[in-house]
Structure formats: structure tokens, C-alpha cells
Amino acid sequence: MAKQALYKVVFVNQSQVYELYARQIFQSDLYGFIEIEDYVFGEKSSMIVDPGEEKLKTEFADVKRSFIPLHAIVRIDEVEKEGPVRMTEVKAGSNVTHFPFAPRPMPGPGPGSEHEE
Numbered sequence: 356m357a358k359q360a361l362y363k364v365v366f367v368n369q370s371q372v373y374e375l376y377a378r379q380i381f382q383s384d385l386y387g388f389i390e391i392e393d394y395v396f397g398e399k400s401s402m403i404v405d406p407g408e409e410k411l412k413t414e415f416a417d418v419k420r421s422f423i424p425l426h427a428i429v430r431i432d433e434v435e436k437e438g439p440v441r442m443t444e445v446k447a448g449s450n451v452t453h454f455p456f457a458p459r460p461m462p463g464p465g466p467g468s469e470h471e472e
Contacts, residue, residue: 361437364391365429370445372429375411376437388422395437411440 362380366373378393396412415421 361434363432363434366423366427372443372445374441383422385422387425389428391421391423396440408440411442
């Protein structure tokens with residue numbers, strides 16, 4: 356039986372950098388998103404409990420699939436085995452940041468156009 360691929364996904368969400376492991380990652384049908392499924396967390400038989408990992412397990416306990424915006428992805432690596440999952444605060448002066456994103460103007464008449472009422 357072929358070994359199932361394992362991916363380490365690092366992304367930014369609300370000033371936090373998430374490092375998670377998953378078995379399924381693919382481009383979503385929702386334009387501009389990556390889908391992440393089948394999360395992998397550390398063994399439950401471990402004697403040491405990491406509160407950060409427990410928080411992430413709780414946050415993603417009932418999640419079937421996540422849709423992460425492309426601009427929030429920092430990196431995706433295919434790895435041999437999982438490591439600790441992490442959620443760390445983005446500090447001032449850090450080299451991790453969101454990709455610049457400027458909303459597009461809405462189509463239609465704008466200020467100063469002849470269609471303005």
C-alpha cells in the first residue's frame with residue numbers, strides 16, 4: 356500500500372501564524388482559495404500535553420474542510436512525518452505578513468459621471 360502524502364501548511368489568520376498538518380490539499384472551486392482536509396494532530400498517547408496544540412485540536416475538532424485564501428498561505432511543504440502544530444503571534448518587525456491586497460472598485464458609474472443623480 357502506498358504511503359499517503361502529508362503536508363505542512365503555514366498560513367496567517369487574524370495576526371496569528373498557523374502551522375498545521377493535513378493529508379488533503381487542493382485548489383478550491385471557490386476562486387482564490389485552497390481547500391484543506393483531513394487534519395493530522397500528534398499522538399494522544401504522549402505524556403506531555405502542549406496547551407497550544409490542544410487549543411488547535413479543539414478549534415479544528417469538528418472541521419471537515421477549511422478554505423484558506425491564497426494570499427494568506429505562507430508555504431505548503433510535503434513532509435515525511437508530522438511535527439508539533441503551532442499557532443504563534445505575528446510580532447512587529449516580523450518577516451511574515453499578508454500579501455498586499457487592494458479591493459477592486461465596483462463597476463458602474465462613479466463620482467463625476469453623467470449618470471450621477
